Amino acid sequence: MTDFSAALPLDRRRMFQIAAALGTSAALGERALAAPAGQAGPQPSAASAANGLKVAPGTIRLNGNEYWEGPVDDGTDAARAAVARSNYYDPAGERDALIETVATMEQVGADHVVPWAGSGSPLARAVVGFCSPERGLVTADPTFEVAWMVAGYIGAPVAKVPLRASDQAHDVRAMLAANPHAGLYHICNPNNPTGSLTPMADIVWLANAMPKDAVLLLDEAYLHFSGAASGMDLVRQGQNVVILRTFSKIFGMAGMRMGLSIARPDLQAKLMQYDGGIQTLQLPVPALACASASLRRMDQITARREQNTQTREKTAAFLTQRGFPVLPSAANMLMVDWGRPAAPIKAAFEAKGIAIGRSWPIWPTRSRITIGSPQEMDRFCNTVERVLA
Ligand SMILES: Cc1ncc(COP(=O)(O)O)c(C=O)c1O
Structure with a gap:
């Protein structure tokens, strides 16, 4: 591919390189930042970025902060x-x-x-x-x-x-x-x-x-x-x-x-x-x-919010009762503290068909759990018992 940037003055060349980098950054969502099981993100390489949220077919996705249903x-x-x-x-x-x-x-x-x-x-x-x-x-x-x-x-x-x-x-x-x-x-x-x-x-x-x-x-x-x-x-x-x-x-x-x-x-x-x-x-x-x-259908978006709040609070109550504190959340995610390294727990969930979210280096014992459908969160709660027994 022609490198047009070589013909540009230094400033413009730098901007051209940045533009090229940001072309890929349009995809810099959770997908690009997600780390393979066992590591805390972010992942700098394009290859790992492309695979960031890849999970086995049928896996419940509680790892990307997406919504569990398509558009209204x-x-x-x-x-x-x-x-x-x-x-x-x-x-x-x-x-x-x-x-x-x-x-x-x-x-x-x-x-x-x-x-x-x-x-x-x-x-x-x-x-x-x-x-x-x-x-x-x-x-x-x-x-x-x-x-x-x-x-x-x-x-x-x-x-x-x-x-x-x-x-x-x-x-x-x-x-x-x-x-x-x-x-x-x-x-x-x-x-x-x-x-x-x-x-x-x-x-x-x-x-x-x-x-x-x-x-x-x-x-x-x-x-x-x-x-x-x-x-x-x-x-x-x-x-x-x-x-x-x-x-x-x-x-x-x-x-x-x-x-x-x-x-x-x-x-x-x-x-x-x-x-x-x-x-x-x-x-x-x-x-x-x-x-x-x-x-134009904010009524349905509001209904989604109410549903999400209910499911999130039910999940939060479950985790807290089991001795895993969660931080108060107003969104479709919960940060749960397992009290031990989160990376192997994430891997254990994935082996049971549930992809949970990543950890942040500042909090290596916590995982981010995206709130899925009520049924998915029931499965998650049942699996907590098995993974952390
Ligand atoms: C806080 C925040 N901002 C921005 C984004 C980027 O998302 P998108 O490019 O899909 O809008 C994300 C993705 O997860 C996010 O969590």
């Missing part, structure tokens, strides 16, 4: 109809329709909404856009690590600040103290892997206290599981805040690839600075149509 019926119908017109790039203006739908729902200008093939790509682009070797990244530990990986790649310093011990919220004051001149402060709310919420007052505090030219990246991938307030007011007020959303979780569209960045247009431009936004202009039409139709 109206979404599936819209996607099916869109397949038939997918010979053209976007003949029915599905991209604009999604933007309009989101802008109306979120009460922001249409120029504040950019769709992507998932939220992993804008997450990585935010790090490239707002961090540098001089302006670092501040995140929590544990959290979703894609931002750490990208910061490492571009040579930006990373400050990982432990979650607050009392409630596993992001410790925003410690985050600012860890690097008062960072380019990007990253909050995942609810957090992955804990499902814990950071109070809106803390998020607002950080948005106001960080340097005037820094950016707050608010990843709301799991927000709809929680019913908690969004940070969208900060965007409406014109602050330096980028909000990420994804359709990969409660909307049941992980394999369709659709996500959003919502922010001021000048901040959005920084996410597209090296490719003119080509990756956001050409998106799968069925996924766009599915996303718009799903957003």
